Amino acid sequence: MLKTQSTVDRLRQTVLPDEGRIPMFIYTDPEVYALELQQVFGKAWLFLAHESELPEPGSFVVRSMGEQSVIVGRGEDGVIRTFLNSCRHRGMKLACEDSGHTKLWRCPYHGFAYASTGEFMGTLVGAPYERVAYPGGLDRDALHLIEARCESYDGLIFATWNLEGESLAEYLGDLRWYLDILAGRAEMEVVGVPQKWVIPCGWKFPSENFTSDAYHTATAHAFLAKLNLVQGVDFGRDGYHIDTGNGHGLGIGVHPEEDGSYFPAELEDEYRANLDSDQLALLRRVKNFHGNVFPNFSFLIPNFIEIAGQKVSGMMLRVWQPIGPDKIEVSSWHLVERNGPDWWKNKGKAMYIQTFGASGMFDQDDTENWELQTQNSNSALARNDEVWLHFEMGMHQDPMPGFPGPGAVFDGKYSESAGRTFYRRWLELMLEDA
Amino acid sequence: MLKTQSTVDRLRQTVLPDEGRIPMFIYTDPEVYALELQQVFGKAWLFLAHESELPEPGSFVVRSMGEQSVIVGRGEDGVIRTFLNSCRHRGMKLACEDSGHTKLWRCPYHGFAYASTGEFMGTLVGAPYERVAYPGGLDRDALHLIEARCESYDGLIFATWNLEGESLAEYLGDLRWYLDILAGRAEMEVVGVPQKWVIPCGWKFPSENFTSDAYHTATAHAFLAKLNLVQGVDFGRDGYHIDTGNGHGLGIGVHPEEDGSYFPAELEDEYRANLDSDQLALLRRVKNFHGNVFPNFSFLIPNFIEIAGQKVSGMMLRVWQPIGPDKIEVSSWHLVERNGPDWWKNKGKAMYIQTFGASGMFDQDDTENWELQTQNSNSALARNDEVWLHFEMGMHQDPMPGFPGPGAVFDGKYSESAGRTFYRRWLELMLEDA
Amino acid sequence: MLKTQSTVDRLRQTVLPDEGRIPMFIYTDPEVYALELQQVFGKAWLFLAHESELPEPGSFVVRSMGEQSVIVGRGEDGVIRTFLNSCRHRGMKLACEDSGHTKLWRCPYHGFAYASTGEFMGTLVGAPYERVAYPGGLDRDALHLIEARCESYDGLIFATWNLEGESLAEYLGDLRWYLDILAGRAEMEVVGVPQKWVIPCGWKFPSENFTSDAYHTATAHAFLAKLNLVQGVDFGRDGYHIDTGNGHGLGIGVHPEEDGSYFPAELEDEYRANLDSDQLALLRRVKNFHGNVFPNFSFLIPNFIEIAGQKVSGMMLRVWQPIGPDKIEVSSWHLVERNGPDWWKNKGKAMYIQTFGASGMFDQDDTENWELQTQNSNSALARNDEVWLHFEMGMHQDPMPGFPGPGAVFDGKYSESAGRTFYRRWLELMLEDA
Amino acid sequence: MIDVELRFAVQDFLIAEAEMLDSHDYQSWLELFTDDVRYAVPVRVSRKMPAPDVVDEIGYFDENKQSLGLRVRRLGTDVAWAEDPPSFTRRFVTNVRIDPADPSELRVRDYLLLYRSRGDRGVYDLLSGERHHVLRPNNGSFQIASRRVILDQASLGTKNLGVFL
Amino acid sequence: MIDVELRFAVQDFLIAEAEMLDSHDYQSWLELFTDDVRYAVPVRVSRKMPAPDVVDEIGYFDENKQSLGLRVRRLGTDVAWAEDPPSFTRRFVTNVRIDPADPSELRVRDYLLLYRSRGDRGVYDLLSGERHHVLRPNNGSFQIASRRVILDQASLGTKNLGVFL
Amino acid sequence: MIDVELRFAVQDFLIAEAEMLDSHDYQSWLELFTDDVRYAVPVRVSRKMPAPDVVDEIGYFDENKQSLGLRVRRLGTDVAWAEDPPSFTRRFVTNVRIDPADPSELRVRDYLLLYRSRGDRGVYDLLSGERHHVLRPNNGSFQIASRRVILDQASLGTKNLGVFL
Numbered sequence A, B, C: 001m002l003k004t005q006s007t008v009d010r011l012r013q014t015v016l017p018d019e020g021r022i023p024m025f026i027y028t029d030p031e032v033y034a035l036e037l038q039q040v041f042g043k044a045w046l047f048l049a050h051e052s053e054l055p056e057p058g059s060f061v062v063r064s065m066g067e068q069s070v071i072v073g074r075g076e077d078g079v080i081r082t083f084l085n086s087c088r089h090r091g092m093k094l095a096c097e098d099s100g101h102t103k104l105w106r107c108p109y110h111g112f113a114y115a116s117t118g119e120f121m122g123t124l125v126g127a128p129y130e131r132v133a134y135p136g137g138l139d140r141d142a143l144h145l146i147e148a149r150c151e152s153y154d155g156l157i158f159a160t161w162n163l164e165g166e167s168l169a170e171y172l173g174d175l176r177w178y179l180d181i182l183a184g185r186a187e188m189e190v191v192g193v194p195q196k197w198v199i200p201c202g203w204k205f206p207s208e209n210f211t212s213d214a215y216h217t218a219t220a221h222a223f224l225a226k227l228n229l230v231q232g233v234d235f236g237r238d239g240y241h242i243d244t245g246n247g248h249g250l251g252i253g254v255h256p257e258e259d260g261s262y263f264p265a266e267l268e269d270e271y272r273a274n275l276d277s278d279q280l281a282l283l284r285r286v287k288n289f290h291g292n293v294f295p296n297f298s299f300l301i302p303n304f305i306e307i308a309g310q311k312v313s314g315m316m317l318r319v320w321q322p323i324g325p326d327k328i329e330v331s332s333w334h335l336v337e338r339n340g341p342d343w344w345k346n347k348g349k350a351m352y353i354q355t356f357g358a359s360g361m362f363d364q365d366d367t368e369n370w371e372l373q374t375q376n377s378n379s380a381l382a383r384n385d386e387v388w389l390h391f392e393m394g395m396h397q398d399p400m401p402g403f404p405g406p407g408a409v410f411d412g413k414y415s416e417s418a419g420r421t422f423y424r425r426w427l428e429l430m431l432e433d434a
Numbered sequence D, E, F: 001m002i003d004v005e006l007r008f009a010v011q012d013f014l015i016a017e018a019e020m021l022d023s024h025d026y027q028s029w030l031e032l033f034t035d036d037v038r039y040a041v042p043v044r045v046s047r048k049m050p051a052p053d054v055v056d057e058i059g060y061f062d063e064n065k066q067s068l069g070l071r072v073r074r075l076g077t078d079v080a081w082a083e084d085p086p087s088f089t090r091r092f093v094t095n096v097r098i099d100p101a102d103p104s105e106l107r108v109r110d111y112l113l114l115y116r117s118r119g120d121r122g123v124y125d126l127l128s129g130e131r132h133h134v135l136r137p138n139n140g141s142f143q144i145a146s147r148r149v150i151l152d153q154a155s156l157g158t159k160n161l162g163v164f165l
């Protein structure tokens, strides 16, 4: 890291979450980014796929960890693994497609072959002449695919290159109680495939937005009020902001008890079977639900809206995949209860596509902000004085007592507590063994 | 600046204006450029706009200082100010358009609002809930827009991030006497808006060309002779080259006294009211007039040509805005006397557009040179020995005595004296506190 | 090289050709590439053109050395020279076309002129006023074009910036015996001009492929077998792999003695006049012939195929010109015996175009591999542990005795010996005076 | 051989629609659609042959008249930030094919190349795709009863689809 | 419904013009213009709606027959460096619309996509815009009495306009 | 004035061909060519005017029916790695010109803009050029007896020509 020593020093001096101040340059500085790929994306647990995307043995999808292409596959033995998408011979990609099904990956360059479980199968099944080319034979073990550590929670598949560190469960910590409500309340499935598109913005802008930015809704998404799509709206304030203390954060918007649950009654039993009474009680009041798992995995249950007499919401998962210092590829999955009634599935999907995703009216507003913040970040880099961003919301606020869920829970969603923690965690990783 | 220490050393050893030698790599080296953004564009006075572009209180244009987007606006109080186009909250751009008119900038992300004078107006007018989101309130002063130091001379608006340094008047120094002739001789106005286009070239190539390169005309613009558009032409030699000693430079082509002034008689009185007798005498002999204000602001009164019996010239202002080490966005403004006669305005504009600007026959020749010099500069970077550029013209020539205007004035435009001074000034800034 | 010190250390520790291990990051790391431009392309002999491309005095082509544009021209005196395509005045390109014919290069910017032999001819022939602009005159010698050291072998023109180092003959060493068979067996000529296209891949992937990768044919080009275009194929094994010990390498596929020569009988006499008996004997058995001259010049006589009863092969020369860390511009020349019979020329050309070049079925397979290896290399850069590539083929194999040609010759083309030497030579240059 | 009048009627209709969008006349544009219109842009994926590369279960757009109307109304407000200032767009319509089998529901396909610039420093986006229309004759002209657009990217190279296809 | 013959006459004329420019036949091209032609390319700006985004007070081109002639003569010399070697250009003409109101002065609009490459390492520029023509019938064909081109960028992404639009 | 029926017959033919290629129906595409077809794509070079910039002695393609057939058969295998997954392609065919001099061998030219994406992160290639066809009437439709494509780059900006032009 010699070459970025000056960067490390600048980070140490200028990233001040405790004071609610974050310097603008860190969002897109190429040297900060190079360090992030190693220190953050090289060590954190990264979301890759939902188990429903790997229905059977042999199913696989191609995803990314940092900028590295990886194969997430369910082996013939049913176990889900994550491999670097790189042949052990000369580093050719083994899978060039987005997804597929196979017993065996045969490299298109020289034919080295690998089982769906990662073992090197020799070249015999691939190219002939192994005995001739390698009289001494090849070292099977040395040629096993490079494998990441892969674990799931509530059907959400994560992997990390940090083979010795904390488990996924430890990594998620207090967030699990809330993830259960999001993704563990029922059997969930991805509808189709993720939408993917490219935004010219630094990956931390959207991540921090989902972590702790309930406040932007009233202005950024002002069209809601202009078009009277929301009445007597609280502009996303009513509810809770939760700081789980390890970089993750979420906001839960709630509606009055008396409204009764917005979720389909048809699924009540399944919910009850999967959630404890406190989680169930909270689910019944959920009006919207957003958050981010450090570093770049977000989730959202958009504010319910009424379509032809029925309240619906189309939930989604998001990965803000960096593909450069100031560019991301967004993946947006629509997730729904597999056993949900058709009206819930159909209207939920329509609502999701019309309001979110590449053409989504909300995403349009947000991408505009993230892109222009990114342009300012790029130019801030060269300034002789720092441009500070303001992260002071809820700085001196105390968590509310007596909330059933874990973590520091704040009354009302207007707080950037989890955002400050996001940067504490980020800085910690960036400076680790520097 | 640790990371560019090796660059600083190389500059110290190889940039030798006194010997008329400049190394090729400095024109596009990414590290030199990173340093320039801080040392040159972070400290120099930069031209942004002409006062006629801000006709009334609330008028604003969006321009650049180095790579930073800034708003140049006339406040409700009539004062012209320059602000970083970056919200104090999270750095979103406040103005995304090229120009406009407003009493108030309301940030599209969370609604923080700012008066046209830069004061933070709180979020009340913007987004609701300030009292809820920030119970302790927000620090109005800390949230004032980041403001650059902004001054005008002869209607030319400049700004700098160097808040304590010399004034614009001091910065321009001896050049002012000549700027008066260019932009102060009468009430001037920008016609429409600037043309803008992108050229793959380093910003110093065009800057040095306008500073001291009268010599290229005969060859680069040889079509003039080929098409007999110039007779008995002196190929741009007759006249004066002026080195004001602080990095600025200009060349003034003159015609014989007896020809009488080429400028419209209708404006004679206004000229007399604005210029002293020496300036007036010089204006009467001006055939062409080009120069550059360090670092990247150029001006030009092209050689007069006769259109249907009347001599005209369409003057222009230029900014060679770097948008990367080897890329610029050119802005070209057409400036004319507001009270000029129609024939002067109409023919002058036609002449300007037909010969200069993106489609201009002269600019085509020049962009070709600057682009290919840039390609050679990019590759020179990797050479084990330096590629030297030749800057020796007029090196041992003495200034002429008795010229009424200030600065070192050379008889005949063929001299690179001001070009050498340009690089002296440049090097000085680059090495400052390095 | 201060800034890449950390890179130099990493290279020293991780590039281990003796162990058959090469780290993935070296293929596209921007800092490795910056070092390569200086240490490898700044010092090695680089192929530029074939003498038949410069038919007469005044003929010239524009080519590249590293990223630098150079003019390769036959002077009025008939001598072939290589000049930096950069005017000594301000570095404008003297030749902007791909090829041409001239007595004199006149710079389009200010008119400095140069003879086809590189001497500065003053500006008189170019722009007027030299006496006025430079009363003291200009130093003719100092303004001579920057000239590289240029030599030919078998009609192949090479140049280097290393003016004091080994001669081309010494540089090629043992490879010459084989180059004679390739390019010296008869009077050769380039058919038309080279094809050029851009591939997003690091330059070393194709270079190592031509140096020592006979093994990929069976898999990468499996369509041959699928379409029964090859019967009883040995998948490119039968023949010899040759490691000339200085970074160059080649593979020669042979057919049974009894088949008799595949080359046209019409040329037998000319071959005999140019080759010694051992070379001639080998030529008679050549079925295919591929190799690479360190660093990035490859050649290939593709496996002969039968077209309408006649065996033909369309030979080619290749330069893998880097135009960035992970991008190359390929130039592919089709070379043929000038005195060859029409059937050989026509069918050979058709065979070349249909199987190789931008649309070539073989090149398509290979570009796919090189592009995806490049993507993996780009991402490997950020890994906390190295991704090793496997280079162990033929590691413990001894050269065969009694082969008439020089160098270490291995029986059977399946060996990566020359590939390992390629990286030994590469590392040596990269670490030189570091 | 398809009737010439019909060819030009269809072509003029598609070209007129492009002009409405490129000049931001969204109100007129909305009226081109039938009340029962289905406007869909499925997701494209990169798969080994012969696996299908269009995924209809999910899309970038999945609209009806009401949702299209909502999008248009939104663009009429002064808070549709992403398109104010609006992108400069140009919709090049070529390769028109008409299937006259059912005159009451013409099946028409074309190729669309959409040039989009936010006017920033020479940068622009290009979107390419094939459009499948169902056109219903409607006094002298047509109405769009269905549109399905197959985009030619598995990962869209434009920051958002704030522009219609 | 516009007359078919007229449609093809106009289309053939515009396509023939594109061919002249793409093959550098500037002399023939010049003759397509009337002596009183006005050829203008105004500047485009990025403004908040509903402010106009075309500025006619100033332009990238503002030509008459004489100045077009000068440009053409210049291209005929051996010192028009910027276009020698010439760019490889291709002018894709689509979305043609004809207003036949005044047959003596046809108002025609089209979309122009201009591909331009200097043949360098796969790099190219694209210019996109709408052209407004006034065509005067001229024995069997037309002459261009007026052209106004609205480019789709506020900052042109090409090093110069050494090519005609 | 060229016959309207002929215009549309030619245009429909070229558009149908583009569709075959864009939908990877190579078998049907191959049948569009006569047995004696010559399919050539010469190399383009950057030269000072008036030197010719097309080099016919060597090309990116130089095919006959047999070699085209081989390419098509290859694409039918499961080892044509470079196009499996296949590129998403779109061939925009415009500026069609017909020379009806010899009805039995129609000389036709058009402009081709080929959009190509491997579906990766918004990246795409664009190929531009002019195509010269010789079309032979063949019961109601045509067959291609000759094709020559002039590409607009001296150094192709696409990794390979695994796609037909």
Ligand code: FES
Residues within 6 Å of the ligand: A087, A088, A089, A090, A091, A092, A107, A108, A109, A110, A111, A112
């Ligand atoms: S790279 Fe996979 S087998 Fe060689």
Ligand code: FES
Residues within 6 Å of the ligand: B087, B088, B089, B090, B091, B092, B107, B108, B109, B110, B111, B112
């Ligand atoms: S960024 Fe401006 S209000 Fe938040």
Ligand code: FES
Residues within 6 Å of the ligand: C087, C088, C089, C090, C091, C092, C107, C108, C109, C110, C111, C112
């Ligand atoms: S750069 Fe060549 S003469 Fe000035």
Ligand SMILES: [Fe+3]
Residues within 6 Å of the ligand: A216, A217, A220, A221, A362, A366
């Ligand atoms: Fe939002």
Ligand SMILES: [Fe+3]
Residues within 6 Å of the ligand: B216, B217, B220, B221, B362, B366
């Ligand atoms: Fe000039």
Ligand SMILES: [Fe+3]
Residues within 6 Å of the ligand: C216, C217, C220, C221, C362, C366
């Ligand atoms: Fe190969």
